[in-house]
Amino acid sequence: MCGIGGVFFHDPNELSDSQQQVSQTLVNMAAIMQHRGPDGFGYQVFPEQGVGFSHARLSIIDLNEDRARQPFISSDNKLMFANNGEFYDFQRIRADLTAQGARFASKSDSELVLALYPRFGLEGMLPHLRGEFAFSLYDKDTDTLHLVRDRFGVKPLYYTETEKGVVFGSELKVLFANPDVPREFSSEGLYHQLIQVMVPGTTAFKDIKQVPPGHIVSFQRNSQGRLERTERTYWDVNFPLAHEHDDNPDEQAYIQGVREHLLEAVQQRLTADVPVGCYLSGGIDSCSILGLAAAASQHPLKAFTIGFDSANYDETPIAKEMAEQTEADHHVMTLDGSQLYSHFEQTLWHTERTIYNTLGVAKYLMSQQVRETGYKIVLTGEGSDELYGGYPAFRKDMFLHGLDHLPPEERKEWQAALEQSNKMVKGAMLAREEFVSEAFVEKVGFTPSCVQPWLSCAPYADKLLAPEHQAAIGADYDAGAAIAETLDADMLAERHPLDKAQYVWIKTMLEGQILTWGGDRVDMANSMEARPPFLDHHLAEHAFKIPPHLRIKGNKEKWVLREAMKGVLPDTLYHREKFAFMAPPAHTDEVKWKAMRKLADRYLNKEAVEQAGLLDFEQVEALFALHDDPAITADEQVQLDAVINHMLGVQILHKFFVQTDVPAEAAKRAQALGWEA
Structure with missing residues (x-):
């Protein structure tokens, strides 16, 4: 698990004429994301083609830094490849390819691509790749750069088209480290930051896009020497048509199928050359992962739990029960309100987007503690609610649109x-x-x-x-x-209402928030890799086929998963309904509210707001006044808490990525690390 960056120029002379300068920019791009890969860096260029890649490495598979250093170059010098992520089941694939005559220079899972691509082509290769990944691949023969992102978007990948060509990277700051990339909010992006939900494929910043999950974005040089972009889907969330769902299902067959697929996904993600731990909340998802991982492991596992000093939001009692049941070495981090806002700014530097709830800060602090205990990897429960209908929104949509037949x-x-x-x-x-x-x-x-x-x-x-x-x-x-x-x-056409609701969530909330400010960005902020077994695409494709009334049965969410994991879960949890894992909203805690106001005094004062030019100061003041109005309801306060977090967020993002000279900051970091071209 690492970070990648790179450039591809319209005119190759842009690189060949200033190779040292471009190479150092590539190194600086790696340095600004050193948190993603503190164990080493690498860069490669093809000067005559005007393409260069860089890589910051977190060593997980094959700890030999010299042997596994990326970017990789093929033995015939025609392919350049850099990957952020993990390919599972790679030992079996590597052994099969070796039997066919392939030769490998490392034990890295990433090197598989250099053997698979010449045999199968890009789209023929992708079905063989199982896991969480975002990679760049340049092919000299076709003079094409391919940017590819995993099926659910677990790993991030951004790109922009400048006057000179294409710049890409694992994080926005990687692009901003390149002086050719403007740093400016788009009005639409700013608007969507304030309402939390983003337009898929976009960012807060002008002309900077994301490679969508399950997509390939390719740039090929045409006969006029210009790079042409194409985008295509290689995988999507494909539920059966409504009438294709089994009306009289064999419930035990589906339950057994969930159990078998989830166990296999967990076993695949225990593969590493370093210890693997587990995140553990009090929910079915993470408890299921810990239970299966503990059963499949020869050694006791380390489990990490976030606790809150609010009984309404704290899940540590059930987490402790699960840890005891599996004999896990349990680490609990209990947070109070002041800690969440005192680390809000640093969390935003990593998320690169606003957050509505300080759970993102809590997870940032937890990943910090995971690393301090010597762990680089944890298994997580993300994706379970998306596959098995676990969120309150799904039950509501099921009731409103999928249960018309009920008496x-x-x-x-x-x-x-x-x-x-x-x-x-x-x-x-x-x-x-x-x-x-x-x-x-x-x-x-x-x-x-x-x-x-x-x-x-x-x-x-x-x-x-x-x-x-x-x-x-x-x-x-x-x-x-x-x-x-x-x-x-x-x-979406002719799908069951629950399938439609889950599809929309996966395309918006899962990719846009859960896997960003609730996942990769706050985990990798502390050089810690999170692996979500529920987002294994083999498991997901089985889940899509489960009839809706087995996902939500008799008002019981995730029924089929509960039954599959009944022997693993504590009895208390098996019977409990879904609990939304969130940090307490600011207004519910006087200490937290004061900490938030202290931050607001710095970022939402008249001078700061007018200097940034993003918000209307009078309306900022009016919103705080509305929040303080004793006549408003508690749920309106919750909503306004979220909007306040977004207002703070856009101001902080402006400071970090517009006001700050990011290329100069990246150069300083490279110099401090001793990373040179």
Whole structure:
């Protein structure tokens, strides 16, 4: 697990005429993400082709730095390759390729690509790659750069097209370390930061894009010497058509299938040349992973738990019970409110986007402790709710759109249970009031509950934007339409409502927040790799076929997973309903509120707001006044807490990535590390 960066020029002379300068820029790009790869760096250039890659390495597989150093160059000097991530089952594939005559210079899983690509081509190779990855591959024969991202977007990959060519990297700051890349908010990107939900494939910054999950973005030099971009999908979340779901399923067959696929995914992710631990909350997901990992391991595992000093949000009692049951070495980190905001800025430097809840800060602090204990890898439970219908939004959509056949009495029971369980997440994971997006209704058939709380923040964002940004996006800008337009209509057509809801969440919330500020960015901030077995694509493809009424059965979310893991889970957890793992909102804790206000005094004062030019100061003040109004409801306060976090976030992002001279900062870091071209 590492970080990658690179350049591909329209005119190769841009590199060949200034090779030393470009090479040092590549090194600087690696240095600014040294947190992703503190164990070494490398760079390679093909001067005559105008292409160069760099790499910062976190050694996980093959600890020999000289042998496993990336970027890799093929033996015929025609391919250049750099990877961020892990390919599982690589020993079997490598042995098979060796029997066919392939030769490997290292024991690295990443080197597989140099043997697979010549045999199968790019799209023929990808089905063989299992895991979490984002890689760059340059082919001299076709004069093409390929950027490829894993199926769910576990690993990040950004790119931009400048006047000189293409710049790409694992993080935005890697691109910004290149002086050819402008650092400027886009008005639309700024707007979406304030409402939490981003347009898939975009960022907060002008002309900087993400490679979408399951996609290939390629740049090929044409006959006029210009790089042409193409984008294609190699994998998608493909649920069966509604009528194809099994109406009379063999429940035990599905339960056994979940058990077998999850166990295999866990076993694959225990492969490493360094110790592997587990994140452990009090939820079914992480407890299932720890239980299976403990059963499959020859040694006791280390488990890491975040605790909060608020009983309403703390899950340590069940986590401790699970740790005792598996004889895990249990490490608990309990946080108070002041710690969360005192580390808010540093967390934002890593997330490179705003966060609505300080859970991202808590996970940043936890990954710090994981590294301090000597661990580089943990298994996590991310992806389970997405596959098996675990979120409150899914139950709500199932009730509203997928259970029309229920008799009135059963519908009343469902509705009563929903209203009771949703109280704590209203204003955050669920909208305070029903919000209808005409664009989503047209595309999906209804407005999925998962996007409603964020789209309903539009009235605040409309006012908060500075006048020039309001003018730039126009009075008629429709955030819901911008998001809905990116969704593949073919993957939504004729699907069951629950499948549609899960598809939208996976394309928006999973990739845009859970796997970014709740995953890779805060884990890799401390050089720590998180592996999510639930996002193994073999497991996912099995989960897609599970009938909706086995995912949510009798108002019980993740029913099929519960039954598959019944022997692993503590009895208390087996019977408990889904608990939203969040940090307490700021207004619920006086210490936390004071810590937030201290940060706001620095970033949301009149001078700071007007200097950045992103927000309207009068509207910032008005929003705080509204939050302090004793007449507003608790769920409205929760929503406003999120908006305040976003206001803080855009101001902090401006400081780090617009106000700061990032190329100069990257050069300083390279010099301090002694990394030179």
